[in-house]
Amino acid sequence: MAAGEGPRGVAVTKDITPPTCGPDEIRVAVKASALNRADLLQTMGLYPAPKGVPADIPGLEYAGEVLELGARVTRWKVRDRVMGLASGGAWAEQLVTHEREAIAVPAGLDFAHAAAIPEAFITAWDALVLQGKMTAGSQVLIHAVASGVGTAALQLCALHGARAIGTGRNADKLERVRAMGLPDTVLVTKDQPSFAERIKTLTHGRGVDLVLDLVGGDWLAQTIDCMAPQSTLMLVGLVAGASADVPLRTVLGKRLTIIGTTLRARALEEKIAVARRFEQLVAPHFATGRLQAIVDATVPFSEAPTALERLAANETFGKTVLTW
Numbered sequence: 062m063a064a065g066e067g068p069r070g071v072a073v074t075k076d077i078t079p080p081t082c083g084p085d086e087i088r089v090a091v092k093a094s095a096l097n098r099a100d101l102l103q104t105m106g107l108y109p110a111p112k113g114v115p116a117d118i119p120g121l122e123y124a125g126e127v128l129e130l131g132a133r134v135t136r137w138k139v140r141d142r143v144m145g146l147a148s149g150g151a152w153a154e155q156l157v158t159h160e161r162e163a164i165a166v167p168a169g170l171d172f173a174h175a176a177a178i179p180e181a182f183i184t185a186w187d188a189l190v191l192q193g194k195m196t197a198g199s200q201v202l203i204h205a206v207a208s209g210v211g212t213a214a215l216q217l218c219a220l221h222g223a224r225a226i227g228t229g230r231n232a233d234k235l236e237r238v239r240a241m242g243l244p245d246t247v248l249v250t251k252d253q254p255s256f257a258e259r260i261k262t263l264t265h266g267r268g269v270d271l272v273l274d275l276v277g278g279d280w281l282a283q284t285i286d287c288m289a290p291q292s293t294l295m296l297v298g299l300v301a302g303a304s305a306d307v308p309l310r311t312v313l314g315k316r317l318t319i320i321g322t323t324l325r326a327r328a329l330e331e332k333i334a335v336a337r338r339f340e341q342l343v344a345p346h347f348a349t350g351r352l353q354a355i356v357d358a359t360v361p362f363s364e365a366p367t368a369l370e371r372l373a374a375n376e377t378f379g380k381t382v383l384t385w
């Protein structure tokens with residue numbers, strides 16, 4: 062059984078033939094998955110699945126149990142608990158994945174919380190640490206900080222001794238972010254759309270060293286305005302729009318680095334590399350409680366359409382999990 066696309070924006074469930082398991086792959090009984098904006102766009106017909114991925118089954122992450130081992134598999138045994146990224150097709154009772162792309166579920170985590178980890182935390186960690194070179198003392202601006210990726214990022218900043226400043230458009234959600242231990246939040250509303258000056262004040266005029274930009278669009282000019290010289294902008298999401306006026310003179314004068322990034326489009330080898338490092342360096346912190354998957358709601362997968370509507374309406378804080 063899988064949750065697929067019906068007519069535009071309508072999710073339907075259907076019986077499909079389970080995928081075959083290659084020699085280096087494992088078959089996973091999916092116990093939980095989670096919602097992402099890409100699923101929303103895909104169900105609206107605006108984001109076709111990449112080549113080789115089920116075109117009509119959304120789902121970019123999963124947690125579950127190993128059901129079957131390919132002939133060359135050495136890392137796992139049947140019934141091991143695994144989680145990970147998928148290029149699509151995770152809203153199904155079963156999926157297959159390369160054995161080295163799967164990550165062991167940290168001790169003490171249930172499947173619902175494990176399924177809320179891969180997209181948010183791997184995206185944030187890869188952008189902040191591997192590509193953004195965040196270190197202790199870095200001052201980091203996280204746009205849409207109450208999002209799935211944002212709530213992961215603010216915890217990763219704390220873990221690495223970096224200082225985070227978060228923005229958002231919803232005062233209640235920012236209150237919850239402060240309750241998570243992030244004191245510096247900036248509310249951005251229609252009445253008060255400017256944030257650059259407030260970020261500059263919070264950084265004593267210097268600006269931030271690193272930006273995790275989950276919004277893009279017309280926020281970009283102000284974002285660039287509140288960046289420190291030789292700082293880096295990691296462009297990860299475009300919820301505010303896919304094009305923007307860029308103040309190039311400022312980019313040039315401050316010698317800024319702008320890096321666009323996406324996980325889904327990467328080659329298998331790159332995904333394996335990031336999964337292996339994440340399992341070693343980040344996943345253990347979930348077992349100790351230093352990092353926590355922030356789950357807004359856990360709903361049965363038959364309720365995916367309603368859950369997608371909540372996501373589209375920006376009503377969620379952290380991740381929405383689907384369970385089987």
Ligand SMILES: NC(=O)c1ccc[n+]([C@@H]2O[C@H](COP(=O)([O-])OP(=O)(O)OC[C@H]3O[C@@H](n4cnc5c(N)ncnc54)[C@H](OP(=O)(O)O)[C@@H]3O)[C@@H](O)[C@H]2O)c1
Pocket residue numbers: 096097098099180181184205206207208209210211228229230231234275276296297298299300301302322323324325372375376377379380
């Ligand atoms: N590049 C990658 O590999 C990758 C991977 C994962 C996610 N992403 C992208 O990263 C972004 C965040 O993902 P997520 O799963 O964390 O999202 P999410 O949990 O759905 O949260 C997104 C938040 O963005 C804010 N927002 C929505 N529309 C906005 C607008 N027009 N202007 C400013 N803020 C707006 C809303 O928060 P408030 O209204 O509360 O401010 C919303 O809750 C998405 O664009 C997603 O597609 C990229």
